[in-house]
Structures are given as structure tokens and as C-alpha cells.
Amino acid sequence: xxxxxxxxxxxxxxxxxxxxxxxxxxxxxxxxxxxxxxxxxxxxxxxxxxxxxxxxxxxxxxxxxxxxxxxxxxxxxxxxxxxxxxxxxxxx
Amino acid sequence: xxxxxxxxxxxxxxxxxxxxxxxxxxxxxxxxxxxxxxxxxxxxxxxxxxxxxxxxxxxxxxxxxxxxxxxxxxxxxxxxxxxxxxxxxxxxxxxxxxxxxxxxxxxxxxxxxxxxxxxxxxxxxxxxxxxxxxxxxxxxxxxxxxxxxxxxxxxxxxxxxxxxxxxxxxxxxxxxxxxxxxxxxxxxxxxxxxxxxxxxxxxxxxxxxxxxxxxxxxxxxxxxxxxxxxxxxxxxxxxxxxxxxxxxxxxxxxxxxxxxxxxxxxxxxxxxxxxxxxxxxxxxxxxxxxxxxxxxxxxxxxxxxxxxxxxxxxxxxxxxxxxxxxxxxxxxxxxxxxxxxxxxxxxxxxxxxxxxxxxxxxxxxxxxxxxxxxxxxxxxxxxxxxxxxxxxxxxxxxxxxxxxxxxxxxx
Numbered sequence: 003x004x005x006x007x008x009x010x011x012x013x014x015x016x017x018x019x020x021x022x023x024x025x026x027x028x029x030x031x032x033x034x035x036x037x038x039x040x041x042x043x044x045x046x047x048x049x050x051x052x053x054x055x056x057x058x059x060x061x062x063x064x065x066x067x068x069x070x071x072x073x074x075x076x077x078x079x080x081x082x083x084x085x086x087x088x089x090x091x092x093x094x
Numbered sequence: 095x096x097x098x099x100x101x102x103x104x105x106x107x108x109x110x111x112x113x114x115x116x117x118x119x120x121x122x123x124x125x126x127x128x129x130x131x132x133x134x135x136x137x138x139x140x141x142x143x144x145x146x147x148x149x150x151x152x153x154x155x156x157x158x159x160x161x162x163x164x165x166x167x168x169x170x171x172x173x174x175x176x177x178x179x180x181x182x183x184x185x186x187x188x189x190x191x192x193x194x195x196x197x198x199x200x201x202x203x204x205x206x207x208x209x210x211x212x213x214x215x216x217x218x219x220x221x222x223x224x225x226x227x228x229x230x231x232x233x234x235x236x237x238x239x240x241x242x243x244x245x246x247x248x249x250x251x252x253x254x255x256x257x258x259x260x261x262x263x264x265x266x267x268x269x270x271x272x273x274x275x276x277x278x279x280x281x282x283x284x285x286x287x288x289x290x291x292x293x294x295x296x297x298x299x300x301x302x303x304x305x306x307x308x309x310x311x312x313x314x315x316x317x318x319x320x321x322x323x324x325x326x327x328x329x330x331x332x333x334x335x336x337x338x339x340x341x342x343x344x345x346x347x348x349x350x351x352x353x354x355x356x357x358x359x360x361x362x363x364x365x366x367x368x369x370x371x372x373x374x375x376x377x378x379x380x381x382x383x384x385x386x387x388x389x390x391x392x393x394x395x396x397x398x399x400x401x402x403x404x405x406x407x408x409x410x411x412x413x414x415x416x417x418x419x420x421x422x423x424x425x426x427x428x429x430x431x432x433x434x435x436x437x438x439x440x441x442x443x444x445x446x447x448x449x450x451x452x453x454x455x456x457x458x459x460x461x462x463x464x465x466x467x468x469x470x471x472x473x474x475x476x477x478x479x480x481x482x483x484x485x486x487x488x489x490x491x492x493x494x495x496x497x498x499x500x501x502x503x504x505x
Contacts, residue, residue: 012288013119022288048122058402059107059124063281066274068397070383088284089119090126090399091297094204094227094276094332 003027004079008034009086017042026085031062032075034085049087059090096217097162099139103301104130106403114160116218116293118300126399127301129160137349142320145312145351152206152309158345159309160302161213168241170205171309173197175317175465180433181446185453191323191465193314194436200237200261201471202230202392202439203335207306208238208295214302215293221245222292226283228276228331228392229258230470235295236265247292249279254391255475275386277397307335311342314465315352322347322357324462327452329445329469330361330370330415331393333404339467340407360413360457361404362448364388364423364440370401374408374415381405389420389478390440392470414457418447424482426450427472437472445469 008024018024024041028034032054039046049060054075056062062069063086069077079085102111107125118127140157148154152171153164174194182190198205208231215223224247225235232248239246246267250259251274263269272279287297295303315322322343328336340359347354363371366388373381381401386394398404408415418426426446431437438446449466452458472479489495 009285011119011284013117013121013124016121048124057124059119059126059399061281061397066278066281068277068383071385086281086285088281089124090397091118091226091280091284091300094225094231094280094296094395 003029004081004083006034006079006081006083006085008038009084011087011089013089014045014048014087017045017048028079030073030075030079031064031069031077031085034079035075061088061090062086063088096160099131099135099157100160101130101132103127116215116220116298118298129301129305131158133345133348136345140349140351142351145316152209152306155309155312158312158342159210160305161210162217163213168199168205168209168238170198170209172313175314176434176436178434181430184429184433185450186460187453187458187462187464188460189463191318191463192430192434192436193310193465193467195310195467195469196436196438196442196471200230200233201474202234203307203310203467203469204230204234205238206309207231207303208234210306211293211295211299211303212238212242212244215244215295215299216242218293220291220293222247222290223295224248224283224287224292225295226250226276226279226297228394229254229262229474230392231296232262232267232269233258233265233474236262236267236269239267240265249283249286251276251279255477257474257476261474276395277383280397304334304338307338308342308345310335310467311339312346314339315343315346318463320352322352322355323465324355325358325360325413325458325464327360327362327445327449327458327464327466329393329441329467330363330398330401330404331395331441332398333370333400333402335467335469336361336404337400337407340411357411358413358462359407359411360448360452361408361415362445363415363417364390364393364444365417365419366390367394367396368417369396369398370404371415371417373401373405379405388423388440390423390444391475392439392441393444414452416448416451418444418451422447424479427479428482430468431472436468438468439470439472439475440478441470442468442472
């Protein structure tokens, strides 16, 4: 199973013991979120609705690309991929 | 230190409250935080007379803003609300106004949001400010940071108009051009913001920054003679401006400064970057991101943070969201210039083109008092119009040469 680096945004770091980057196992985004939840209970509900879908204001990127342009939660991950969790931010 | 009219920051999604601090995201649901006011306290403090006697800038509406003092005096706001009869005739409307916000100190509405953001950043004690920008915000941030003596970092997409790059660079910020779209810059900015103790005006200072846009709504009300317009047409990039103009108007209704008449809010997007218009047309609340491809670079945000709320405001008020393609945008720029003498950047072309479409379709009724918001100046994005303008003729400095051209033109 692939090991990927997950960038944790500041609002979630308290849940992750202050970590800015967490290495995680998972073949796709859903698996990575499940792995994060196992390690840091409570994290999944911050990111996902009860239906399992990503919350409206949560953006997830794989190597800089928004997963909504890829396969969403089913976006496959390869060894060494970088996953970023980024809150929506205002215009400019 | 916040004025006693401010209660807290509140999550727009789940309603959780947070103390006033440089934070912008709810830790529980990732929803955006907004400034929450005690409107009874605002109502006790404010009056039409007090506002009318106030500074000739956004700070006359200080009772509605989340800053204790008054920000640096930079003459931000109180821009002209121009009655646009020639444009109105062209479009078949009876009472149309242009809010010409392209004449702020750095020539866009962004001076408003930055004025509030920097005043708040100073209260929080930051010595460095930053922003990610499609151009106009960077100009406003760099200029006002210079005036306030703050260090400034700006990140913008590398493909911006040269005029905007020069404009922001002259104020001396640390300017970084990022290879990618605004959405790429945005993501990077968010990650950078997590590493430094900077006041990122549209990231960690966003709840306060966004409040600055309300002043466009306040000014509209005051300049119309203390009444709300029936219909407003607003360009949509992140969607924040649209929601905050409406918020400004309704706050004045809420505290009893004006009657609570209904206001319809319509949005304007470029066809090459229309995630909100697409969702509106599809009848869904799901604003799907897009890859922007438009000459309206200041509106080229493919993943609009407040798109959902803009859509909600439009639907709840009975407005519409329309699109304009590049040709229509250029025609809109020329129409505004030719009828009202105002030269706007492509974002304004989008607004005028959409105004025209909505009027032609009967979606703006001729009897509605309508205000269209022109938020950026054409001088900053001259490349956009260069190709469509006929070359000027050049003559020798004598009458014969003049007559030759004059006769050839046979006007």
C-alpha cells in the first residue's frame, strides 16, 4: 500500500498533535481519511459529511490538483504522492 | 480589542462561536468564520446624521465595521454613484446607476477590504501583511502596507496583465509570480500562511477583510438618498463581494436606518470561469470548480470560496446569475465607455454585458431602481482592449494633412 504525505492545515493540527505533515498509508483519498481517523479519532467528521462526502468547504489536492478534477474520494494514490487539505479561502 | 458592537466570530455553517482573533476557519466543520454583531448596539450608535457628518471615506460606516478605531486615512470609498441615463436608454431601463468603484486609491474595490484588514492587522499587532491575488488585491495591499509602514508579501499568478504587475510592484512589496492559476496560488498561499506569523488579508484576516465590501452596500443606500435599490448586479469571483453588498444593505434595514424593502441580487460571471452561473443554471447548490479561461482575470477564480453563499443570496432574493463570453465582455467595456465615459477592466465588461442580457430578457424590470457595480479600472488591463480599438490616424502638423484625412473619412 502506498505511503503518502498528508499536509495538515492549521485548524486541524490540534487534533493531530501539532503535526503539519503526516505520513499515511492508503490507496486512495477515502483510505487515507480512514487511516487518519484511526490515528486521530474525530478527524474524519471534520472533513466529511455524515454521508461520507467531503464537506463543502474542504478542498483536497493530490500533488496540487483538486480531487474534484480527478476522481474525488476515489482518486488513486501512488507512493510518494502529496495530499493537501486546504480550507476554502476568499477571493483576491 | 474590538468595538463593543462586535460579539464574536461565528461559523457560518454550524454556528459555533470563536473569540475575535486572526482565524478564518471553523475547527469543527471547516466553515468560514464571520464577524457577528450586536445589532441593538449598532442601532443605538448609528444614525443618518452621524454617518453624513462622518469622514468622506468608508470610515463613516465605522459602527458597522469590526475595527475599534478608524483605519489609516487613505480616502478609500465614497466613490461616485453615477446616474447612467444613456446606458439605461440603450438597455431599455428607466433608473440605472453605476457605482464607479474604479476610482479608489489603487483603482479597484479592493481598497475597501484591505483598509479594514490592515486596520485589524494593526490591532492584532502584526508587522507583516500578505495576500494571494488576481491582481487588484495585491495592488491595494502593497499600497496600503507601504502607507502603514508594514512589510508586505504578495503572491499572484504569473499570467497577469503587465499593468497590474507594474502597479503592484511600484509600492515595493516582496512580489512573487507563481506559475499557475489563481486557484493554484490560493492553495500555496494557504500553506504558506500556516508557516508564518503574517496577516494574510484574505486568509487568516478574511473575516474582517470581507466586512470591508459591505461599505459598497452602505454607500449605495446613502447615495440613493437613504433607500435600498430594487436590483443590484455584481461581478462574481469568490462570491464574497456579492454577499457582502447585500449584507450591507440589509444591515442598514436591520438597524432601522432605511425601510426594509426587498432587494434582488444578480451575479455576473465570465463564461470562461462560471462555476456559480453553471450551478445557478443547473438548479443545484453544488458549485463545481472549473479551470478558468477568460480575459476577465480579476474574476478568474475557478474554485470560489463563497460561491455557495453567493448562489444562495441570488436565489433567496429572486435574482439571476448570467455569463458573458470574451466578445461580450469587450463589447460591455466599450458600451460603458461610449455611453457613460467610464473605462473599466474586463470584470466591469462582464458586469455590463450581463446587465444588458438581464435587461433584454426582462429579468431586470424597466421600473426597477438598478445599481451595477464597476469594481476595477480599465487602465490596469489595457491589453484587453488593444485589439478591438481602431488605430488612431496620424497626420502631419498642417491643415492639408488634416483635410485629407477628414475628406477620406467623409463623415
